[in-house]
Amino acid sequence: MSEEASRYDASRIQVLEGWEAVRKRPGMYIGSTGERGLGRMVFEVADRAVNEVLAGRARSVDVTLMSDGGVCVADDGPGVPVDVAAGAGGPGLEALLTRPQVGTGPGGRSDVTLGFCGVGPFVVNALSRRMTAEVRREGVRWVQEYARGVTVTPLTEAGRATGSGTTIAFWPDADVFGAAEFSFGGLAERFRELTFLNHTLEISLTDRRHPAGSRAVQFRSPGGARDFVAFLDGHTAAPALTDTIAFEREDPRMAGAMEVAFRWRGPGEERVRSFANSRPTVGGTHARGFRDGVAAAVTAYARERRLLAATDPDVGADRIGEGLTAVVSVKLDRPEFGGSTRGVLGNSAVRACVGQAVQDHLGRWLKQHPERAAAVVGRIVQGAHRD
The missing domain is CATH 3.30.230.10 (Ribosomal Protein S5; domain 2)
Known part of the structure; x- marks a missing residue:
């Protein structure tokens, strides 16, 4: 073995940060790149919306599996802040979706972690070929688009808003997940479970992937x-x-x-x-x-x-x-x-x-x-x- 081949020093250490690290080792963040990992992608995005309901700032969460392979998660809360987040160097929405370990949950016993380890929607963004966000806040509608963890359009005011809330949609990257598909049954099981454990929570799940017609279920359980x-x-x-x-x-x-x-x-x-x-x-x-x-x-x-x-x-x-x-x-x-x-x-x-x-x-x-x-x-x- 040559001296060059056997030498090991700091120059041989590869440092990956942000979206590069996630895309290099996706299993570390969502567990797998199959059906289970796709489910955890949904949970990481729904996590924030569910906690908005549990904190009393929203009434319900709607999750839709779209016909083009994307997933849309919407809530009727006050909307993710769009002003500049302290220390983030950009709007709060952009920080939430493009930086690791940024969250808005209430914390403590009221906080619910749906995903793998609470890694957040940043990981979903990094593993998606496209992500869109719409925020309806204080009478204004804001939109922004991302791809593979990177912002591709500025946060833009898109007119007046009716009501308030946040809608995040994402399309998993086929380079990461191949032909794997979301499991309606697996998502339904976890969302049903959450409503049993949290009496005030209401979640709807709709599947529009099949030409024969969509199916939808709504979960709410006052009896706990x-x-x-x-x-x-x-x-x-x-x-x-x-x-x-x-x-x-x-x-x-x-x-x-x-x-x-x-x-x-x-x-x-x-x-x-x-x-x-x-x-x-x-x-x-x-x-x-x-x-x-x-x-x-x-x-x-x-x-x-x-x-x-x-x-x-x-x-x-x-x-x-x-x-x-x-x-x-x-x-x-x-x-x-x-x-x-x-x-x-x-x-x-x-x-x-x-x-x-x-x-x-x-x-x-x-x-x-x-x-x-x-x-x-x-x-x-x-x-x-x-x-």
Whole structure:
């Protein structure tokens, strides 16, 4: 090997910044360059619009899959600011769409991150052959156009505006995504989920890609987690053994609030879904707290009714799941996530807070509904004895 080939110094380090870095390694920002990555592109643009609704500045979000392969995301909020953003050297709208890590979300427990890691619409711009923005603000309509992360037209006043809001449309770059297409079902699943977890949120999704006709769905769920449980059980033939037990509670010890809903059906698989700040999780302290609370309430009831002998061990948290459907959602001021995909909640105080709340609510329900309680607790205890 020659000296030239083996030499390694600073001259061989390639530094990529801004849109170049995104286009060089798109998977680092949206996870993939297939269907999943395209979905995350939609979520990164919808993120800001959803948070406008949750902050009380807008009423609804409309997402449209257009016939020419583009996606349009619109909201009826006050409109993204168009004046010069501090430190950005340009209008706030342009900074949002052409610079990384610029956002307008309210922060804290009210903030929802829909995308991969909250990288923002700048990444979508960088991976799109074209992006357009329209802002209706304070009676004026503003427009601007971009391509592959770069501004191609100045922010232009385009006449008077009726109402207010922001509309962003983008067309993914075929050089990056090839022939991959957006999944209507995948987008619908996540938007439906968000409306279950946020009672005030309203999202419409329209698909105009097919010549035979468009299809549209609208998501809104005032019933929250209770409605979510009913949806998860919607295709289950097994009869419900219990009512849906649902509650919401604020707990300053965990600097946040919880919403929990669950019920048992006849024999069947367990379906427990957990979320932290509206982010789907694969587990963590909130999920463990829920199981702790159910197991504690079942054990206390079983001992009181002498379904467990004094020498029998307590019912374990791993014994409660047959036929159980549950949604456990926490919203925290300072969530701590772990795992390679940040899918595990780590806030230690959450486990005890959720566990105690679940134990209290389930314990009261069991005492108030002795016949149904006997059916559920009896099945769990008998299962423990068989094992």
